[in-house]
Amino acid sequence: MPDCATAVLSPSVPVHPFARAASDLVVVVERRQDFRWPDPDGRVMTAGAYVATRPARPRRVINLCRHADYLSAGYYASLLAEARGDRVTPALRTLADLVEAGAGPGAGQADLADSLADLNPRLVHLPPPPAGVARHAANIYFGRTPDVGLTDVAARLFQRLDCPLMRLTLAYGEGAWRIAGVALLGTDAVPRMHDVFFLNALETYARRRWQRPRGPAAASFTLAVLHDPADPLPPSKASTLAHMARVGADLGVRVEVIGRRDYRHLARFDGLFIRETTAVPHHTFRFARKAEALGIPVVDDATSILRCTNKVFLAETLAGHGVATPRTRLVTRATVAEVGSALAFPAVLKVPDGAFSRGVERVMDIDAFHRVAADLLARSQIILAQDYLPTAFDWRVGLLGGEVLFVAQYYMCPRHWQIVRHAADGSHDEGATRAVAVADTPPAVLAAATAAARLMGNGLYGVDLKQLPSGEVVVIEVNDNPNLDVGAEDRAAGPLLWRRVIGHFLTAAGRAPMPGSTAVSAADLPVGSLPAPEHAALARAAAVRAAVA
Structure with missing residues (x-):
């Protein structure tokens, strides 16, 4: 070449x-x-x-x-x-994206190459490779490359991916070059012969004004619901999804339950509702990213998954914006002794990506602290230590698109300090769920939940809070993918909850929502059009929105 x-x-x-x-x-x-x-x-x-x-x-x-x-x-x-x-x-x-694509052949690698296929025509000027050569790799430093034939593509890749150090791999076949992959590059992989080029590229980038990376524009109704029937703790049960399908039919929306094998068929749907427990190195995150690339409205979106599934992000963000939380410390191997000496016991240790009470441990003394911290730090570079704040129940406030969707009280499992108790054999017990009308929810709880959810994005969130005997309200965490089940979270809100969920997708897709399927205020509805409790709930929600705006 x-x-x-x-x-x-x-x-x-x-x-x-x-x-x-x-x-x-x-x-x-x-x-x-x-x-x-x-x-x-x-x-x-x-x-x-x-x-x-x-x-x-x-x-x-x-x-x-x-x-x-x-x-x-x-x-x-x-x-x-x-x-x-x-x-x-x-x-x-x-x-x-790049870590998943670099993990080896698979959906992540293919998706990344597909998303960059529009750059392949910019490789047509490159000559065929020598006999027996079918691939070529080039280092890219802050959008610049020493490979003179790839200057334009390197700049566009950096504009698209915004990754400082990358290795671009091209493959030759059927008479043309194409992008086969892009991988993260460490500083140790910068050859010394590139030192001058690397430093100049770094300096040029450091001097330029900050610009957000340009990505493919989102645009875009059968609603796909991603669900795993084998999940022992699904965010929505199969019976709930069947109920949602009936509500959708009333609104002119077809609700279709899909599984992880339907990834390649996602483009035929108009919206995606993820009702599996989400994680970052997981197919739920790939589904979210794929939906966004296709311009399909998705809940949970990839950014919400990234933010809410990591308690370190939550702790830093909430603290940085003055949202009250239990006293929280970040623990690393270097700070474990310092943090342990400052804790009051009992205390709680958390791994950043735990869910459904997993990866959350109560430690009663300093010896237990060091033992549990060592175990958790083997799983993550950073863990969290928090004050232990016992209450009979946690408040859960569900929000969708910045509006309160439901309120519930999640009670601790009997004779246990958490909502869910996991047994060694894989079984589990759960505390009771009590739905609460928005009108009957303390305004301080609603205001704190709204403020916390706003920091995560505009998706569907379940904010967990505790109200202390002093009356102070503290946010425990913000969950993407919160539980939504018939007869539980919807018991107070009633059918309006499901119409609003479906209406959110219709609005996001640019479709005119059916009446009653969007977030409304009491003033929007004629007197007597809703039962008095629901009308009062809407009025209280509007007051909360005004208070936290």
Whole structure:
């Protein structure tokens, strides 16, 4: 590939000193020795140092950690940057996409290549490879590459993916080159012959004004509901989905339950409602990303999954915006002794991605703290320690599109300190659920829940809160994919809840929603058109919206 050969770099090429970068810029690496280049202004810091410090104002963050897989140092660098309001490259969504695509042949790799296929025509000028060669790899540093034939594609890839260091792989077949893959690149993979080029690319990027990456525009009704019948703790039971299908039929919407094998057929649906327990390295996240790429309205969206499934992000975001929470500390291997000595017992330790009371442990003394912390830190680089706040029940406020959808009280499992008690044999017990009318919910609970959910996005959230004997309300966490079941969460809201869920998808798809299927206020409805409790609930919800606006 003579037109795509690596450019010869001369030591005489001027190197712009990294010290001239903007004063709010920091570069995060896993280990200090991973950045072998000069850093006269001390802008380079380790991921551990970045986690431990939180300046008063947002910064620009370049995440160059060599490991970016789920719950790694690189993953947390981007996650915490987003939680703190720092402007970070790469964004967490980019990391998730590229890590999945780099895990080997599979849906993630194929999806990434498909999403970049529109760039393949920009490779037509490249000559065929020598005999016996069918692939070519090129390093890309901040949208620039030493491979002179790929300058345009490198710039467009960086604009699309916003990843500072990438390796582009091209494949040749049927007389043409195509993009076969893009992978994250660590600083250790930058060859020394590229040092000058790399530093100049970094300096050029550091001087430019911040721009959000441009992605494919979302656009876009049969409603697909992703469900796993084998899930022992599904967010919605099969009977609930059947009820939802009947409500949908009344609104002119076909509700079709699908499974993970329907991934390739997602394009034939007009909306996607994920009713499986979500996670990032999981097919539910791939479904969300695929729906967004297709322009299909999706709940839960990928950003909500990324944010809500990690309690470290939640803790940083809620604290950074003044939302009251139990006293929370981030625990790493380096800080475990310091945190342990400052805790009051009993205390609670949490792994960041636990769900349904899993990965959450109560420790009664310092010995138990060290034992449990060691176990949890083997699963994640960071865990959380929180004050233990016992109450008979947790408030759960469900919100959709920024509006209160339902309120419930989740009671602790009998003779247990959590809502769900898991047995060693895989069985589980749950505490009772009591639905509460919005009109009967303390305004402080509704206001705190609305404020917390607003920080996560505009999707479907279940905010868990405790009201302490003092009357203070604290947010425990914000869940994407909250439970919604007939006879439980909907007992107070009634049919209006399901019409609003379906109406949310119709509105997001640009369809005119059926009457009664959108979030309405009491003033929108004639007197007597709804039962008095539902009319009062709508009036209270409108008052809460005005109070927290």
